[in-house]
Amino acid sequence: MASFDLNSINTALSDTNRTVSGVDFSGKSLKLDTDKDAQPIIEAINACPDLQYLTLTGNTLGVAAAQAIAKALEHHPELKVARFSDMFTGRMKTEIPPALSALGDGMIAAGARLSLLDLSDNAFGPIGVEGLAKLLQSDVCSQLQELRLNNNGLGISGGRLLAQALASSPRQLKVFIAGRNRLENDGATALAKVFQEMGTLEELSMPQNGIYHKGISALSDAFKQNPGLRSLNLNDNTIGAKGAAAVADALPRLKNLKSINFGDCLLKSKGAKALAKAFKDNAVCLESLDLSHNEIGRDAVMELVAAARAGARLVLAGNSLGGTANKQIMREKLGESAVLSDGEGSDGDEYVTDSEEEDEESEEESEDSATEDAQHIDTSADFVQDLTLDTSNAERSVELFLQQPTRARLRALGPAAAAVIDAHLQSIKDPTDLIQAYVDATFCVSGLYDDDNTAAEITHKLYPLMLSRVGQQHAAGWLLADTMLRGLGLIKSENKEHRPRWAATGCYRALAAVIERRYFPPALRDTLRFFISAKLATMPEDIKLAILSQNTLHRNT
Structure with missing residues (x-):
């Protein structure tokens, strides 16, 4: 993703002959609790006569240390760049606000004017x-x-508070980054109102925020008021056909747009066709377009290729690309910059629809499968409560996910995915089939644990649900252990047709995170650890590393 050259920003805000100088303590892994702990940083700040930047990334600050550093900052009105990412590891949440407030007070007292503020990964x-x-x-x-503000866990409330703070006085942001924050529709809509008034955005990145078409539509209205927008990243949200139509409506105003990342956004064919038409009709000259893993059918893929600029980097992996002839046409039009598969020289991972017609018929249902009411059901507690959900609109979406577990299909189930899956599986009457189904579903979700924050959240909700339902079956303990061992590849399965559809590394990392929870049966815990320890030496290297990186899965813990 393109970003601004910070040196250029600093130069524009300072004298042309001025040398960029500052203090950089990034990656030192310092644990700074007291003012004495912070003394090396304070001394470096005091020794820098022209403190244009301060980088504290990769250390951990307590309140007292932050207050001491803030005192030193009071003498540096020239400060332009504050890189404070990954700065509170291991801190109580109650420590962070006063520490942040203290640093802010130091810069306010100095009369500094920041051009960049980075608080990501806190x-x-x-x-x-x-x-x-x-x-x-x-x-x-x-x-x-x-x-x-990437990966800060803001949530809806944090998004609203952030919007309120930014709206209090006019701002002219060019770059706004806020991925992995679970802003959802309400948080995105609140920020969209700020962006609409701002009008200066050139780069917007908000991936993995659980935003559906309502939030996307609000953001699209804001895009219209930001004609200088050059880079747009909404990866891993649920744009769908309705959201794509809203984005398409904004494209005529975005003549400077060069890069779009809508990967894993459940566009499907209808959404892809809406974008293709807008690209073609408005002569949008994109240099990079990522539409990977969107369940796009073959005809819609070819419309995108026809609308794309020759030589543009078009990422289409994980969609239905058709046969060799289609791929040859794509290569001829787009050149070697086209990305048609996730692996070198292989198209084996592409999404294949049964038919274009079937694909389009299911789009609206998938996009709206998580109702607004269902999105706020909380099943995250260690205890399990019986849930009654109307899942009539989600049945097909659950089946599609269990057949081919992808991030896009998981998101189609909404934030209440664990409860929706649970309701779907409870109709199974045979105890053996029920246990098999719950284990399969849990592993389908946890297989995505490594590369998807949403999957991790749903996994933590689904495990206690699975164990509760299985525990209601007579003499189910041994059968559950057997089923999980087979699913993890620790013992051979007699059913050759029942092959895992999930990534084992993600399943092991997820298991490591839940195996010591109080709802986890001790006997099952001991059984899994015994087999994992016994098989560890002969496991594939990636799985072995996943197990050894945790402290909960083998008997040496």
Whole structure:
């Protein structure tokens, strides 16, 4: 993803002959609890007469240390760049707001004017935004051009608080990064209103936020007011056909747009065709377009290729590309920059629809399968409560996911996916079949555990549901253990037709995260550990590394 050259930003905000200088303590893994712990950083700040940047990434600050550093910052009005990502590992959430507030107060007292503020990879949640609010509303951020808040766990409340802070006085951001924050529709809509008033965005990146077409539509309205937008990343949200139509409606205003990443957004054929038509009708000259893993049918893929600029980097892996003739046409039009598969020289991973007509008929149902009410059901507690859901609209989506577990199909089930899957499986009457189905479903989800934050959240909800339902079956303990051992590849399966559809490494990492929870049966825990320990030496290297990187899965723990 393209980003601004920070040196260019600094040069534009300073004298042309000025040398960029500052203090960089990135990656030192320092644990700074007291003002004494922070002394090396304070001394470096005091020794730098022209502190244009301060980088504290990869250390962990307590309140007292942050307050001491803030005192040193009070003497540096020239500060332009604050890189404070990954800075509170191991801290209580209650420590983070006062630490952030103290650093902000130091910059406010100095009269600094930041051009870049990076607070990514700090899991401070909504409460952290409260500590940031004063800084974001102050003159320190009046000239802010780049705000990075990736992977902060903001949630809907945090998104609203952030929007409120940014809206309090006019801002002219060029870059806004806020991926992996579970903003959902409400958080995205609140921020969209801010972007609409802003009008200066050039790069927007909000992947993995659980945003559906309503939030996408609100963002698309904001895009229309930001004609300088060059780069747009909404990867791993649920854009769908309705969201794609809203984006297509905004494209005529975005003459500078060069890069789009809509991978894993459940566009399907109807959404892809809407975008293709908009690209063609409005002569959008994209240099990079990622539409991978969107369950797009063959005809729609060819429309995208026809609409794309020759030589553009078009990523279509994980869709239905058709035969050799189709791929040859794509190569001739797009050149070697086209990405048609996830692996070198292989198209074996592509999504294949039974027919274009069937694909389009199911799109609207999949896109809206998670109702607004269902999105807020909480099943994350260690205990399990019986849930009654109307899943009539989700039956096909669950079946599609269990047949081919992908991130896009999992998102189609909504944030209440664990409860929807649970309701779907409870109709199975035979105890053996029921146990098999619950284990398969749990492994289908947890197989995505490594590369998908949403899958990890759903896994933590699905495991206690599975164990509860299985526990209601007579003499089910041994059968559950046998089924899980086969699913993990620890013993051979007698059923040759029942082959795993999930990634084993993700399943092992997920198991490591839940195996010591109080709802996990001790006998099952001991059995799994025994077999894992016995087979460890002969396991494939990637699985072995996944197991050894955890401290809960083998008997030496």
